[in-house]
Amino acid sequence: MTNETVVTTTGLTDDDLRQLLLAVGLDAATAVPESYQRSFTDLDLDSLARVEIASRIQDQFGVEIEPDLTAEATPAGIRDLVNDRLAGRA
Template sequence: MAFTDNDMRELLKAVGLEAKAGVEGYSRSFEELDLDSLARVEIATRIQDRFGVDVEEQVTAEETPEGLRRLVNERLTAAAK
């Protein structure tokens, strides 16, 4: 199982970020994408529910969707070993 760009797109859409960010927006911080702390907690909760990976502490305003996707995939890989 992997956390894909499509998964991230769906998560961002679920918390109210429209497609305007596009994949290029994944390198922008959650703050730059105007996602508040409640939206970030929702993202972390959905990742926990779907992938079993706890990232709530890492989903900061400075983190990027791309960085978060990488982190989730690293943890999924480590858990599979």
């Protein structure tokens, strides 16, 4: 068994964001697109949750974002950053 990174061609979607947020403990009622403009602090997601999100994004998309995943960052901003990096724009 190899430890390969799987990179999708579609990028990080809103559905992917929802799954990431649910996986780190955000409740289903809050893990909706309307909340993706709120900061991780406003969503009550601590540094451990952010590290877990960064790790999962690294594993799934091969994109390193941990230094950019601050308390003030938003899920939408992270989605855009990942997609820009996948497209070679960042």
